Amino acid sequence: MAILSANEVHYSYKSKYQTVHAVRGVTYSFESGKFYAIVGKSGCGKTTFLSMLAGLDLPSDGTVEFGGKTTAELNRDKYRMDDVALICQSFNLFPLLTVLENVMYPMTLRGISAHKAKETAKEKLAAVGLDETYYKRLPDMLSGGEQQRVAIARALASDAKVLLADEPTGNLDTENGKNIIDILKTLAREQGYCVIVVTHDLGIAAEADEVLHLSDGMVKAE
Ligand SMILES: Nc1ncnc2c1ncn2[C@@H]1O[C@H](COP(=O)(O)OP(=O)(O)OP(=O)(O)O)[C@@H](O)[C@H]1O
Numbered sequence: 001m002a003i004l005s006a007n008e009v010h011y012s013y014k015s016k017y018q019t020v021h022a023v024r025g026v027t028y029s030f031e032s033g034k035f036y037a038i039v040g041k042s043g044c045g046k047t048t049f050l051s052m053l054a055g056l057d058l059p060s061d062g063t064v065e066f067g068g069k070t071t072a073e074l075n076r077d078k079y080r081m082d083d084v085a086l087i088c089q090s091f092n093l094f095p096l097l098t099v100l101e102n103v104m105y106p107m108t109l110r111g112i113s114a115h116k117a118k119e120t121a122k123e124k125l126a127a128v129g130l131d132e133t134y135y136k137r138l139p140d141m142l143s144g145g146e147q148q149r150v151a152i153a154r155a156l157a158s159d160a161k162v163l164l165a166d167e168p169t170g171n172l173d174t175e176n177g178k179n180i181i182d183i184l185k186t187l188a189r190e191q192g193y194c195v196i197v198v199t200h201d202l203g204i205a206a207e208a209d210e211v212l213h214l215s216d217g218m219v220k221a222e
Pocket residue numbers: 013014020022040041042043044045046047048049
């Protein structure tokens with residue numbers, strides 16, 4: 001059964017000067033326990049679509065449904081805190097928090113004790129290949145790929161059953177990229193997460209259970 005679905009979703013960016021119709025009627029269902037890849041050319045609407053799945057934006061038309069309710073009906077702050085974890089294209093780390101604090105932060109918000117949050121953060125950082133020498137550094141003391149791995153560790157530390165990632169391996173070398181994809185695949189297939197990854201990497205897409213191909217804001221038939 002679908003945990004998350006998009007139903008005839010449209011999105012337009014409107015400014016004083018022009019309107020960009022970025023997503024044009026996308027319908028798709030996502031199930032728990034599956035690893036999905038969203039692919040398509042730069043500018044085809046992948047990030048825009050993902051931000052609607054994540055509840056950052058509401059569709060201009062159509063609906064996104066989670067657990068039987070639309071994101072327009074849901075408390076979206078709660079949805080974003082408890083139900084979905086998003087790894088952005090620009091990572092969105094907190095610049096004034098250390099690596100360890102960045103991963104702990106969402107757990108602290110959810111009321112998890114500092115001790116438990118710290119243990120979980122260390123475990124998730126280890127899973128993405130970052131040891132204790134990184135804990136006290138600030139994000140701007142890290143390479144792009146290291147920042148990306150911190151963002152992934154932070155998403156893994158959430159309780160959300162839907163993981164959304166925008167180009168999570170874009171800045172990583174082959175080995176680290178493969179490691180991240182293996183982690184995401186295992187979360188889907190062994191722990192029942194619904195994992196949705198935007199990627200330009202056809203090797204990753206080849207490993208997905210389903211590939212959603214977008215073109216000009218629409219689903220392209222394979
Ligand atoms: N804030 C914005 N205001 C106006 N237009 C925007 C805005 N953000 C994106 N767009 C436009 O919407 C379309 C889809 O953008 P989107 O970021 O979803 O593409 P994408 O598939 O994620 O591309 P990429 O692979 O380069 O990340 C593009 O034509 C883009 O120029």
